[in-house]
Amino acid sequence: xxxxxxxxxxxxxxxxxxxxxxxxxxxxxxxxxxxxxxxxxxxxxxxxxxxxxxxxxxxxxxxxxxxxxxx
Numbered sequence: 409x410x411x412x413x414x415x416x417x418x419x420x421x422x423x424x425x426x427x428x429x430x431x432x433x434x435x436x437x438x439x440x441x442x443x444x445x446x447x448x449x450x451x452x453x454x455x456x457x458x459x460x461x462x463x464x465x466x467x468x469x470x471x472x473x474x475x476x477x478x479x
Contacts, residue, residue, distance in 0.1 A: 409457065417455035425451060426465055433473035444469060 425447060434440035448466045452459040 414457070417458050421451055421455065421458050421462060421465070425462070429469050433469050433476065435477070436470075436473060441473075 429444060434444070444466065448462050451462045455462075
């Protein structure tokens with residue numbers, strides 16, 4: 409793995425995934441939630457060294473979505 413591959417992985421996972429959903433989580437039954445799950449799976453496969461991070465991000469998005477729903 410090159411330094412560029414690591415940089416690209418972090419950039420895509422953080423900038424393209426996390427920043428898109430960190431402040432707005434769709435409902436659990438929405439098509440957008442399915443896209444989050446699918447995108448997470450794609451990122452885990454594309455960047456195995458970030459698989460645990462991506463999983464943790466999806467879990468955090470789920471927690472935030474549930475917390476928001478309870479309010």
